[in-house]
Amino acid sequence: MADPVLAISELSKTFGALKATDDVSLDLKPGEIHALIGPNGAGKSTLINQVAGTLKPDTGSIRFDGQELTGLTVAERARRGLGRTFQVSSLAPEFSALRNVMLAVQSVQGSSFRFFRPVMRDTSLIEPAMAALERVGLADRAHLPTSELSHGERRQIEIAIALALGSRAFLLDEPMAGMGPEGSKKLTDFLDGLRAEAPILLVEHDMNAVFALADRISVLVYGRVIATGTVDEIRADPEVRRAYLGDEA
Amino acid sequence: MANRETIFNLAVALLLLALPIAANYAGEPFYVTLATRIAILSLAAVGLNLALGLGGLVSFGHAAFFGIGGYTAGILASHAFSGDPLIFGLPGTKQMIVIWLVAMIAGGIVAFLIGLISLRTAGVYFIMITLAFAQMIFYFAISWPAYGGEDGLPIFVRNQFPGVNTLRPLPYFLICYALLAIGLILFKLIADSRFGAALQATRQNEVRVASVGIPPYRIRLAAFVISGMFTAIAGALFADLNRFVSPSMLSWHLSGELIVLIILGGVGRLFGPVVGAAIYVLLEFWLGGITERWQFFLGLILLGVVLFARGGVVGLIAGRARHG
């Protein structure tokens, strides 16, 4: 078995009396999609935020490519190859889709401390950014300010940004939310191919997508992982059915 | 592509150049001095516009940099005059170019130190902490007798620039105008550059910037330092214009004025500071002669701009700002 790209172990985080992350251990192996499911408020986004660095865990460790992430800033983690999308998309609203992705390209190229060459005439920024937007099917919307795009489109920009970063692991927080059935289907196909580039930790409520994509599923309830397994194992798990899936599964 | 904003900017730049030249040959040097004030305040505000307009950093302490530039000119000139060495046996100087360089470095260093601490905060805390630092420097200047304390420090003869008679109003105006032009060109280059992209994105969404791997704090700190350098050079010019430096250059009124200029003209707009400074200085001149309470009318105009023209006068005339 290959070493995991991302290894979360014994992670805990409380908000006051609330245990949002309760002794969570899970990992992400090369080439896999690991889906993280659970009811609203289970602590899925909180977990993603601790991996990306926007929240600090109380205890536990997160290792990425064998290196401890604790103590690194959000920017340092991104530069090491953690590409994330937000449950509520988080972009520079006055900038076009293209300029948002160009920001990622300029970060990858090394330095933002260049003061004189205009970015809008810099093909070394524009071309890779357009290529990333093309991959998510947004090339024809590239020049619109992101504030004028739909929720689904903004989520796709975030994926394009993660692609442009050359991410070595993707953390996607409900990428299908707010997309119509057709959009979800397209994105499902896209993510299916993406796992070959880098593994994906996928938080998602759309069970069709999860069952179609996941190599493994972990179920989070009240901050705790109550089960981890393949799609079939999770569907058959009585505790999971009671806690989350209900009887329709 | 010449859009409306570019044409408007060029018109303002030409007017600011042509009017004082005409006034000079019409035998009205006073108007040349008025235009020089506009150019200098514009440059100070172009500096602030970098932090405030591009970076969203509402510094209420830019008088610190303006005053540091002013005192640099005053102190260097006074040592050149008396012949006493400065620190480390270095002499003073009457050369403007040297003075500007020293002002820029001093302004940059102080901006770095102030930024290092204040940029850890945001919003109202940032406003207050920058104000607090500027006030500290203000009180320090008042209580430091070596360079005039409360009374300020005269510059007996305006400093020198090679090949130019700086004592005459028009040549001195042209020097200030040229520095303003350089400042505006640098602002435009920076705004359109990679650094400018990161800075403007930091204003819009800090988490987004960090999530692509760019450290927002360092971007802001660099912007704050560059901003302080611009404003310090303007301060040195202002001291030479008045041939006098006093703690009033460091007072919070001036920090407030610079913010007001930018809001009037258009936050983040290339010529916002110039238009704002022109309105401000002209209002002060016309209304100040009629009533002591001219700032009341300034307040009314400011209220109108904030309520009805969020992009300031430049926004009103040239429309919303566009980002490629």
Ligand SMILES: Nc1ncnc2c1ncn2[C@@H]1O[C@H](COP(=O)(O)OP(=O)(O)O)[C@@H](O)[C@H]1O
């Ligand atoms: N910053 C915060 N401060 C306090 N409570 C929070 C914070 N963020 C999330 N929570 C709480 O932690 C729990 C987990 O939230 P979240 O991770 O967003 O759940 P999920 O993504 O699984 O729906 C919820 O009860 C939520 O109210």
Ligand SMILES: [Mg+2]
């Ligand atoms: Mg969530």
